[in-house]
Amino acid sequence: MNALFTAGAFLRKDFIEETSYRLRFLVEICGAVIAIYFLVIFSEFMGDAVAAKLGNIDYLPFALVGIAFHSLHETALNDYSRKIREAQTLGTLEALISTRTSVFTLMACLPLYSMCRTSLKLVGYMLVGSLILDVNIHWGNWPATLTLFAISMVVFGCLGLTFAALTVVFKRTEPIIRGFNLVSFLLGGVFVPLTVFPEWMQKFAMLIPVVPALHGFRQAVLYDADWATMWPDIAHVLVFMTLLVPLSVMALRWAVRRAMLDGSLTQY
Secondary structure, three states, rough: OOHHHHHHHHHHHHHHHHHHHHHHHHHHHHHHHHHHHEEEHHHHHHHHHHHOOOOOOHHHHHHHHHHHHHHHHHHHHHHHHHHHHHHHHHOOOHHHOOOOHHHHHHHHHHHHHHHHHHHHHHHHHHHHHHHHHOOOOOOOHHHHHHHHHHHHHHHHHHHHHHHHHHHHHHHOOOHHHHHHHHHHHOOOOOOOOOOHOHHHHHHHHHHOOOHHHHHHHHHHHHHOOHHHHHHHHHHHHHHHHHHHHHHHHHHHHHHHHHHHHHOOOOOO
């Protein structure tokens, strides 16, 4: 109950802050429109040539789903650390940690609004693709799709929390986060399938959580895959969740303990 109350409080705070800057909301909509327009133009000029090399797949839906889903991964990586930095610079991090709410709950709730907003953006991409761009989006196997989506959110969140723990201790971790996000973008199958890469790179890519998550999500919304088809990807993401949940908890506890011992918790 305390965790739900904390989550609601953070959602309400960030919603009030977001709605007070209406220009930012407009800029985000314009950015999404420009991204979709770029995809359409790119697929018209290069899509046929790219699709022929990729096994005659329909390139626009492939790239649209890839970018939309990867935005969740990118938000999780960036916003957890960004919120920690904001709390440090505003001097509120120590006050938050001093409350009775657990550190893990507080850290998990900090970027909750951003994750919810990005999830709605993903749905918006799917609706635009289905209603305007004539992309054949399948909604039939929604239980498997929601299951994969939920555990993927947990995995991405745990990755973000792990990097947030590093931010508490080392302060400036943007280069590390950008590097990991770039590798995930290039090898995650966002723009091209993994099959175009050498075999050793494909094996390495399977160590990146976004790879099975995105592949399974594509199978569901583009090809109407059933549980049996999606299960290998779901199981793969579950393995990541089993590893990353305890890792993120231990990393946060270690980071806060170390920062409090050396007095650097509020330093930035």
